Amino acid sequence: MQSSKPLQTSVAIEEVTGLRERTVLERLLTSQPFWVTVAVILICIVTSIKEPNSFPTLANFFNTTRNFSSIGIMAIGMTAVILTGGIDLSVGSVMALVSTTVARLLEAGYGWESAWAMGLGVGLICGLINGYLIAYVKLPPFVVTLGMLSIARSLGVVISQGRVIYEFGPDAETFKWIGGGWLDLTLPNGSVLSLSHQFLLLIVLSIIFAFVLKWTSWGRWLYAIGGNENAARLTGIPVDRVKLQAYVLCSLTAALASLMLTGYAGSGTSGLGRGYELYVIAAVVIGGANLMGGAGGAYGGFIGAALIFLIRNSLIMFGVEANWYEFFVGLFIIFAVLLERIRGRKAG
Amino acid sequence: MASLELVGIAKHFGAIEALRGVDLRLESGEVLGLMGDNGAGKSTLVKIIAGNFPPSAGEIRIDGRPVQFHKPVDARREGIEIVYQDLALCDNMTAAENVFLGRELKRNWGFLKIVDYRAMYDRAAELFGELKSETRPRDLVRQMSGGQRQAVAIARTRLSEPDFVLMDEPTAAISVRQVAEVLDLIRRVRDAGHAVILISHRMPDVFAVCSRVAVLRRGTKVADKRIEDTSPEEVTGLITGAIASA
Numbered sequence: 001m002q003s004s005k006p007l008q009t010s011v012a013i014e015e016v017t018g019l020r021e022r023t024v025l026e027r028l029l030t031s032q033p034f035w036v037t038v039a040v041i042l043i044c045i046v047t048s049i050k051e052p053n054s055f056p057t058l059a060n061f062f063n064t065t066r067n068f069s070s071i072g073i074m075a076i077g078m079t080a081v082i083l084t085g086g087i088d089l090s091v092g093s094v095m096a097l098v099s100t101t102v103a104r105l106l107e108a109g110y111g112w113e114s115a116w117a118m119g120l121g122v123g124l125i126c127g128l129i130n131g132y133l134i135a136y137v138k139l140p141p142f143v144v145t146l147g148m149l150s151i152a153r154s155l156g157v158v159i160s161q162g163r164v165i166y167e168f169g170p171d172a173e174t175f176k177w178i179g180g181g182w183l184d185l186t187l188p189n190g191s192v193l194s195l196s197h198q199f200l201l202l203i204v205l206s207i208i209f210a211f212v213l214k215w216t217s218w219g220r221w222l223y224a225i226g227g228n229e230n231a232a233r234l235t236g237i238p239v240d241r242v243k244l245q246a247y248v249l250c251s252l253t254a255a256l257a258s259l260m261l262t263g264y265a266g267s268g269t270s271g272l273g274r275g276y277e278l279y280v281i282a283a284v285v286i287g288g289a290n291l292m293g294g295a296g297g298a299y300g301g302f303i304g305a306a307l308i309f310l311i312r313n314s315l316i317m318f319g320v321e322a323n324w325y326e327f328f329v330g331l332f333i334i335f336a337v338l339l340e341r342i343r344g345r346k347a348g
Numbered sequence: 349m350a351s352l353e354l355v356g357i358a359k360h361f362g363a364i365e366a367l368r369g370v371d372l373r374l375e376s377g378e379v380l381g382l383m384g385d386n387g388a389g390k391s392t393l394v395k396i397i398a399g400n401f402p403p404s405a406g407e408i409r410i411d412g413r414p415v416q417f418h419k420p421v422d423a424r425r426e427g428i429e430i431v432y433q434d435l436a437l438c439d440n441m442t443a444a445e446n447v448f449l450g451r452e453l454k455r456n457w458g459f460l461k462i463v464d465y466r467a468m469y470d471r472a473a474e475l476f477g478e479l480k481s482e483t484r485p486r487d488l489v490r491q492m493s494g495g496q497r498q499a500v501a502i503a504r505t506r507l508s509e510p511d512f513v514l515m516d517e518p519t520a521a522i523s524v525r526q527v528a529e530v531l532d533l534i535r536r537v538r539d540a541g542h543a544v545i546l547i548s549h550r551m552p553d554v555f556a557v558c559s560r561v562a563v564l565r566r567g568t569k570v571a572d573k574r575i576e577d578t579s580p581e582e583v584t585g586l587i588t589g590a591i592a593s594a
């Protein structure tokens with residue numbers, strides 16, 4: 001056998017088999033948020049065909065976008081936490097605690113500013129407790145936030161004494177307007193598109209969060225911590241501080257969502273947000289975040305939240321019994337994680 | 349002229365005594381080969397120098413001045429850079445992002461300071477060029493070969509002008525051609541007046557670039573000789589214990 005192969009061949013083969021830089025199209029086709037967006041559009045088209053009078057209307061757009069906004073807002077904080085490889089099960093309960101606290105304050109005659117400051121303060125404290133125990137005491141996120149889930153819900157019941165509080169005092173109108181109001185836009189054809197304050201807040205926060213993730217060190221560090229926490233530590237990233245901040249952000253978004261929903265509903269109750277941790281985590285995971293950390297983005301949680309609410313919407317329209325809803329949410333979570341596993345294997 | 353001095357460095361992990369009183373001196377322009385069997389304590393020693401964890405006993409002195417490192421950043425501030433044995437890379441990020449991890453380049457955007465990707469990709473491309481590595485700055489580390497990963501870890505040490513560069517088996521996973529590049533790089537670092545500690549199991553590498561070689565055996569330094577005063581055979585004997593000490 002002739003064995004005078006030029007060295008060049010091996011280099012050439014390396015270049016062919018080695019992974020080239022992926023094109024924009026390739027990236028899009030392997031991105032989960034893209035496919036979830038496709039699914040959302042498909043569901044909208046199918047439902048519009050089936051229900052041409054009730055689905056593709058401005059009123060329904062207003063309602064649907066408002067309905068998924070609180071989940072979308074919390075998905076922002078949850079994405080930060082999940083990026084670091086953590087989880088926060090306490091968001092629904094933090095909502096309840098915030099809702100009952102601000103309702104009691106308003107009932108006692110305090111202004112809406114005090115109520116908002118207090119609501120955000122309660123979220124901040126819950127986040128600090130979660131974050132401190134997880135980042136500095138090194139307790140597992142699952143256990144800490146499960147504890148907080150129970151504690152915050154129980155405090156909510158104690159504070160409200162089990163009542164639904166709807167006497168909001170002198171600032172009731174303002175407080176309700178913040179959470180329940182909307183903005184009217186007149187379209188070129190003369191019809192009016194209404195956008196709820198909740199949805200507007202979601203849009204603004206999502207844009208800011210997307211910016212932070214991509215363009216700030218803090219955002220990059222969330223990815224680094226989820227990718228290899230030890231490496232992040234060794235390169236000098238303040239891992240513990242960033243993790244604490246992620247949990248604070250998560251509880252703050254829960255507080256924000258609660259303040260908006262409490263205003264929208266016009267009542268504070270310890271029942272608010274029960275089971276919402278499931279929806280929020282589902283939205284984030286369906287939107288392409290990896291529960292092991294290091295993968296995900298701002299748009300994923302947004303579109304994931306949209307998808308799970310559209311599914312509910314469509315199930316009702318197609319006459320499926322509402323009790324099946326959580327069955328499908330659960331199925332979607334498992335499906336999303338399965339998809340992630342399959343994609344992960346291909347990439348790895 | 350910068351100097352690094354270790355005095356009586358000991359380290360135990362629970363019952364395991366990884367280091368038992370090691371003295372070591374390193375000066376600018378020197379390349380010290382640190383050799384020893386698996387588990388001899390080589391990585392532990394350089395990790396202490398790099399501020400990963402404090403020694404259980406002993407002192408580190410820089411230019412004669414005692415220093416204490418609580419975090420890796422403290423050591424970096426004193427001009428110490430390290431290539432970790434496990435490379436300390438984030439698989440989910442690009443080569444350039446890994447090079448600049450924890451010290452991202454920034455640019456002004458209005459009144460905000462934002463991450464300057466363009467500058468990071470350009471600078472990383474330059475660094476990989478200097479290392480003669482085919483690593484592409486925009487590739488995810490997850491998709492990279494062992495040698496490319498190594499290049500990323502080594503490129504990190506080139507961001508600053510460190511006085512001391514610690515390399516924990518930088519040639520373990522790479523091709524013959526790339527080994528030559530890394531050795532070349534070590535020589536260049538030395539010629540620029542910096543000091544290098546090179547941990548390696550590869551006798552030819554150590555004898556090619558090192559001016560001194562120190563041998564650790566079960567946490568104790570059993571030899572510290574100028575390279576021209578020893579031979580691969582003697583060093584091998586020292587590592588295995590066939591020669592007690594020299």
Ligand SMILES: Nc1ncnc2c1ncn2[C@@H]1O[C@H](COP(=O)(O)OP(=O)(O)OP(=O)(O)O)[C@@H](O)[C@H]1O
Nearest residue numbers: 361364366384385386387388389390391392393433
């Ligand atoms: N973080 C740690 N916790 C507990 N024991 C450790 C730790 N790091 C190192 N050791 C122990 O200390 C001893 C020395 O380990 P070290 O990693 O320094 O060896 P090494 O000389 O670098 O070996 P190798 O050539 O295999 O890299 C070993 O017995 C190891 O098990």
Ligand SMILES: [Mg+2]
Nearest residue numbers: 390391392433
């Ligand atoms: Mg080692």
